[in-house]
Amino acid sequence: MRSLAVKFTAPTTGIYIENWPSAARKKKPDLLVQDMVKGAVEQLWVLAAVVYLSLSVPTRTDDLGPLFQHTIIWSGLTGVGYPKTLSTAIADDIESSNLQADPSTKNFNFFVGGSVGPEVEDRWAALDMIARRYRHQVSKEVAKGINAGRIDFRTSTCPVTSMLFPLDLTYGYYNLHKKHGERSRPFDWAIVEATAISSEGHIVPGASVGATPEILQPAAKIIIEVNTRIPNLEGLHDINQSFLPPHRQPYLITHPSDxxxxTAxxxxxxxxxxxxxxxxxxxxGSSVPKNDESRAIARHLxxxxxxxxxxxxxxxxxxPLQPGIGNVANSIIGGLAEGPFDNVQVWTEVLQDTFLRFFDSGKxxxxxxxxxxxxxxGFDHFxxxxxxxxxxxxxxxxQVANSPEIIRRMGIIAMNTPLEVDIYGHANSTNALGSRWNGIVRMLNGLGGSADFLRNAKISIMHTPSTRPSKNDxxxxxxIVPFASHVDQTEHDLDVVVTEQGLADIRGLSPRERAKVIIEKCAHPDYKDLLREYYNRALHECMKRGAGHEPHMLRNAFKFHTNFLEHGHMKHSRSSSPAPSKQLAQKARQLLDVVHSLTKRIEPLLDNTPAKPAFGIFNTLVDVLETYEQNNEQVDLCLDQIMGRLKIVDENVALGDGNLGQGMKKSIGDFTR
Known part of the structure; x- marks a missing residue:
């Protein structure tokens, strides 16, 4: 076993501190870890070490639950550097004692600077042990608890998301409603992982830092898990302490290596x-594999x-580059390893496996x-x-990695993956619609640091596949949607949108210009016509009302999403509600086919001012069809009349040879009357 400043002796009944600071020797921790021998540290008895200083060691695991009540905060980020043995032992205690249904076990206000391992967090959530979860999570079980209302969740807000959590810790915002213990210590317990403890008694973290420096400041009691499976990583870290305003100082960093x-x-x-x-x-887990879509996105970028x-x-x-995480980021880094750029620098939140290849390439x-x-x-190789x-x-x-001050100073190129981007450049990174949730916006995960980088970067890029599969399509x-169902990054923060279809450079463009570029460059062919149709209808309607800056029709803005809820895909349904009759449904389908065909023929004329009123035909038609979707029996006659007039319009378009002649104008007038 490792012999460091903290020495583990085996076999014994505990651990002792070799070089703990002399000032603290009068109050050494209660280090009575039962059966602490190599190969036996997984036993539940390890939990017996965690006691209040003045208490005797419990002898039964079912006596241990009450020791961990109220607020608990962990180290960890992206499933790395989180406490594993103690957290597992707590869950084992709850499960083996059959306390899952006991309301007193749902007493953990659980704070972590990022996501932790699923074998811990998923299990805690499945056992209903979590009452509150802050700040960022990717656990499916936690997401279920959040959306079912069992777990209160708060992700940090713009503009400083990942940075805001550690700041709020130092500001004391999480003890505003505390009713027990010391007001100056909002967290009852902090449990952090280390790879070593220095001779000064300082903690050497593992492969993540996250909010660990700030986590230790407000905790009443601290438990350290020293992971002897991992090498001593002293020297890998650059740790600075937080100071409250007005004593805060600038971060004197101008280069990623500063x-x-x-180091601890x-x-x-x-x-x-x-x-x-x-x-x-x-x-x-394993590295996220690349695919054809992610490779195409990487080539465009x-x-x-x-x-x-x-x-x-x-x-x-x-x-300096800030790649996000996932298969698109892996493809980008893999492409750069073979690309034309040398002496590249990276300033980011998370490093993935492809960075090893990037380093080894010499670039x-x-x-x-x-x-x-x-x-x-990847860790073995590292x-x-x-x-x-x-x-x-x-x-x-x-606080440092996501600092707006540093991101702006160095001119970071930020690249992140959203769930969806709308035609004006708003991005949704956290909430998705799911048919199982009855149309309610469903929280998937926290926001992470994308907003920190996108708002402050020199070039802010969002990359995503143009489509994702649903269960039936x-x-x-x-x-790419008409209107994002949830907005995490606004249109003011994005410079570039990329899909496997192409790249939209939207810098310096107005909202209407952005919409056209995003639709043409980024939308999938299955949705391009639908997006054009939405934009053109919205433009026509908003221009009539003198509101043409960023055209939207609120009654149709989320049609993609409601289609998904009703049919399992976002494509417009030709019959999205039960029809009054099969004959009426058939008429409506025929009419829509005529409309789509005629729209393509008239669209080139819409840029000519005299032709724009013609689009009123299609707005009127769709309004009628929306009435049809509400099962209005009187629509049958209306459909017949529209079909007849559209045939006249169709004939005049053909005769007009690309221009709107008098006959066409008369047809429009007759139709709109």
């Missing part, structure tokens, strides 16, 4: 009540960056992040080649 802090996190030894060994690895460099808007080595000079999320194979990487990687706290969900 250091401004220390100071901790008050008087509040450390236990130190526990763990041998469990981070549960990161790399071509765009080459063009920006060629026109003098970017240096040859680019500016990536330096990367700074707040977390490393490699696959198990640790085995530690000497090759240790001087080229730096991990910082969220391989292109059932369009990621």
């Amino acid at each position: 250091r401004i802090g220390s 996190i100071p901790v008050d030894p008087d509040r450390v009540v236990a130190i526990i060994e763990t041998l469990r690895p981070d549960n990161t 790399i071509n765009f960056l080459e063009k920006e460099g060629g026109e003098g808007r970017l240096p040859k080595s680019l500016l 990536l000079d330096f990367a700074t992040a707040t977390s490393i999320k490699f696959s198990p194979d 640790y085995k080649n530690w000497t090759n990487y240790k001087d080229r990687v730096l991990l910082r706290s969220h 391989p292109t059932g969900i369009s990621c």
